[in-house]
Amino acid sequence: MKILVPLKRVADPDNANKVKIASDGSKVTSEGLEWKLNPFDEYAVEAALRITENAATNARLGEVVVVSLGPAEAKQQVTQALAMGADRGMLVEAADEALDASVVVDVLEKVVAEEKPDLILAGKQVVDGDSNQVAQMLAQRLGWPQATFAAKIETDAGLKTALVVREVDGGVSKLKLTFPAVISVDLRIVAPEGVKNGNTPAEKKYNDGPRYPSLKGIMQAKKKPLALKKPGDFGVTPNPRLEVLKFEPPPARKAGVKVPDVETLVAKLKNEARVI
Amino acid sequence: MPNVLVIAELFEGKVRKGSLSAITFAREAAAIVGGGFDLLVLGPGAKAAAPSLAKYGAGKVLAGEAGEYVAEAYAPLVAKNAAGYAVVCATATAMGKDLMPRVAEHLKAGMASDVVKVANQGGLVLVRPMYAGNVLAHVKVKTPVAVVTVRQAEFEAAAETGGASPVADAAASPAEAAAARVAVAGFEKVVSARPELTDARVIVSGGRGLKSGDNFKIIEQLADLLHGAVGATRAAVDAGFVPNDLQVGQTGKIVAPQLYIAVGLSGALQHLAGMKGSKVIVAINKDPEAPIFTVADYGLVADLFQAVPALVTELKKVVA
Ligand SMILES: Cc1cc2nc3c(=O)[nH]c(=O)nc-3n(C[C@H](O)[C@H](O)[C@H](O)COP(=O)(O)OP(=O)(O)OC[C@H]3O[C@@H](n4cnc5c(N)ncnc54)[C@H](O)[C@@H]3O)c2cc1C
Ligand SMILES: Nc1ncnc2c1ncn2[C@@H]1O[C@H](COP(=O)(O)O)[C@@H](O)[C@H]1O
Numbered sequence: 152m153k154i155l156v157p158l159k160r161v162a163d164p165d166n167a168n169k170v171k172i173a174s175d176g177s178k179v180t181s182e183g184l185e186w187k188l189n190p191f192d193e194y195a196v197e198a199a200l201r202i203t204e205n206a207a208t209n210a211r212l213g214e215v216v217v218v219s220l221g222p223a224e225a226k227q228q229v230t231q232a233l234a235m236g237a238d239r240g241m242l243v244e245a246a247d248e249a250l251d252a253s254v255v256v257d258v259l260e261k262v263v264a265e266e267k268p269d270l271i272l273a274g275k276q277v278v279d280g281d282s283n284q285v286a287q288m289l290a291q292r293l294g295w296p297q298a299t300f301a302a303k304i305e306t307d308a309g310l311k312t313a314l315v316v317r318e319v320d321g322g323v324s325k326l327k328l329t330f331p332a333v334i335s336v337d338l339r340i341v342a343p344e345g346v347k348n349g350n351t352p353a354e355k356k357y358n359d360g361p362r363y364p365s366l367k368g369i370m371q372a373k374k375k376p377l378a379l380k381k382p383g384d385f386g387v388t389p390n391p392r393l394e395v396l397k398f399e400p401p402p403a404r405k406a407g408v409k410v411p412d413v414e415t416l417v418a419k420l421k422n423e424a425r426v427i
Numbered sequence: 428m429p430n431v432l433v434i435a436e437l438f439e440g441k442v443r444k445g446s447l448s449a450i451t452f453a454r455e456a457a458a459i460v461g462g463g464f465d466l467l468v469l470g471p472g473a474k475a476a477a478p479s480l481a482k483y484g485a486g487k488v489l490a491g492e493a494g495e496y497v498a499e500a501y502a503p504l505v506a507k508n509a510a511g512y513a514v515v516c517a518t519a520t521a522m523g524k525d526l527m528p529r530v531a532e533h534l535k536a537g538m539a540s541d542v543v544k545v546a547n548q549g550g551l552v553l554v555r556p557m558y559a560g561n562v563l564a565h566v567k568v569k570t571p572v573a574v575v576t577v578r579q580a581e582f583e584a585a586a587e588t589g590g591a592s593p594v595a596d597a598a599a600s601p602a603e604a605a606a607a608r609v610a611v612a613g614f615e616k617v618v619s620a621r622p623e624l625t626d627a628r629v630i631v632s633g634g635r636g637l638k639s640g641d642n643f644k645i646i647e648q649l650a651d652l653l654h655g656a657v658g659a660t661r662a663a664v665d666a667g668f669v670p671n672d673l674q675v676g677q678t679g680k681i682v683a684p685q686l687y688i689a690v691g692l693s694g695a696l697q698h699l700a701g702m703k704g705s706k707v708i709v710a711i712n713k714d715p716e717a718p719i720f721t722v723a724d725y726g727l728v729a730d731l732f733q734a735v736p737a738l739v740t741e742l743k744k745v746v747a
Contacts, residue, residue: 165696320521
């Protein structure tokens with residue numbers, strides 16, 4: 152079985168309030184911020200590794216291929232995924248500004264045609280663009296079924312189907328997918344029992360969160376195949392469906408006052424803010 | 428005339444309140460593109476629900492009975508009925524987020540997610556947050572059709588305008604192969620007597636400072652007194668204090684109630700992204716430097732285990 156994980160680098164999400172908008176609104180820069188693997192994509196890599204291993208015997212049950220569209224420097228995040236345990240990587244070099252979901256899908260469609268994965272595991276959203284579109288659009292483009300916002304994935308032992316648990320409005324929904332399929336993952340997928348694959352003993356509890364690359368993993372990553380491509384290699388000329396006219400900061404919210412005690416708080420809520 | 432099509436969502440046969448925000452968006456967008464708006468409702472009970480949608484001034488209401496929601500079956504239906512519209516929109520609920528990108532791809536359309544505002548600049552401009560709400564992007568969709576999801580917290584629920592839009596049958600669409608490879612394997616409803624987070628007038632949210640799920644009882648007491656909903660930070664969810672559907676933030680629910688009371692939470696930027704549109708914000712935290720105080724209208728530096736029960740006692744004197 153083969154899993155394809157598309158991933159993107161983002162400016163340190165814990166400092167997203169430090170990104171800068173050019174004074175003419177033409178662009179957003181993140182100077183001084185570290186580049187990180189999009190957290191949800193890190194979770195997708197972890198989920199892919201859990202699906203393709205027997206954690207008791209360390210036997211690999213399949214291959215994990217990671218692919219990123221981004222600038223040359225994004226090689227670092229692809230390598231990070233290889234160090235976690237992914238088998239092969241691909242970087243399709245493109246300026247972030249030239250990408251929207253449709254361009255990413257144009258390229259991924261061609262990568263899928265070449266790689267023929269059984270499953271695509273994406274993040275639910277990239278936390279710089281916050282679009283939440285690529286997995287669903289790709290699924291439609293390929294004519295594959297989808298399960299978005301996966302909190303749990305349980306495959307059969309033959310790795311042909313998955314039961315996906317999704318936390319949605321008003322409750323918990325379960326979908327049964329037959330591969331090939333697209334799944335996008337939510338935060339909880341990296342909980343200790345987020346993934347079950349019918350091969351790893353059912354009682355296995357993983358550490359909470361995505362695995363850290365081991366020293367050995369980091370050494371091995373340097374030798375793993377990492378293909379460098381351009382959109383043109385796939386016959387794709389980036390032609391986004393969206394045009395950004397300008398960026399602007401959101402209206403600032405001013406801090407109010409500190410109140411000394413609950414009596415004052417209640418009085419203010421009643422008489423000043425009039426919300427109770 | 429270019430028109431806007433709104434996809435209304437059903438939950439247990441009733442139109443979700445969130446869909447009324449997409450109607451408000453549609454009215455504003457229609458004024459810019461120079462047309463009107465229609466409504467499309469799909470699913471079990473769609474025909475019975477259609478009359479309740481006829482009171483919002485739509486040109487028409489299209490209703491189509493369909494099986495339980497899966498994106499693979501609904502996307503072709505929406506795409507079929509969307510022929511000729513300039514804008515196709517839905518509220519950014521779990522279903523809206525799941526469905527609309529698939530619809531956009533069906534229509535080969537550009538899509539703007541989680542739109543918070545519209546503008547008119549030689550055509551429809553959609554304003555949407557990025558970077559956890561720290562940047563607003565003004566975007567234009569270059570394709571003939573624009574697909575949009577609408578942030579409920581930023582568009583008021585549409586009020587009824589009276590009148591009755593004509594109701595017609597939605598067009599059917601042949602099943603696509605993908606639908607045969609997905610099956611609904613169950614739905615466990617979360618039952619709560621409290622209002623939904625996205626609809627609540629008051630929200631009381633707790634964070635890691637609560638220290639246990641049991642201690643959330645004091646948050647619930649305060650919420651119930653104010654007929655409010657209970658929210659939480661991701662840290663509280665991750666620690667297992669409360670279920671995930673209570674998470675407020677960039678990657679949880681986006682809310683904008685009249686009153687948001689933040690208790691024992693620091694105000695990480697991902698949390699602020701989900702609640703800083705609230706009308707009045709109250710913060711209770713023992714750390715005077717906590718970032719939540721930078722957005723709070725009223726801040727109380729105190730131990731929550733004393734302050735919240737005291738607040739409940741004091742509030743009982745003023746609210747019925
Ligand atoms: C990709 C990504 C997405 C995320 N999305 C979200 C999201 O959608 N929503 C979200 O909330 N977070 C999100 N986070 C997590 C976020 O970064 C923070 O880690 C989280 O919000 C912190 O939760 P907290 O405020 O409860 O905990 P902490 O930051 O630990 O704060 C606890 C607070 O409680 C106070 N406190 C402790 N004891 C008491 C007491 N007795 N009385 C009064 N005050 C007390 C402390 O002073 C402290 O300020 C996301 C993170 C990532 C990486
Ligand atoms: N530039 C990119 N390169 C590779 N994968 C991407 C890229 N952008 C988005 N993705 C994938 O699509 C998911 C959803 O992204 P988005 O729809 O942009 O929020 C991400 O979590 C990734 O898995």
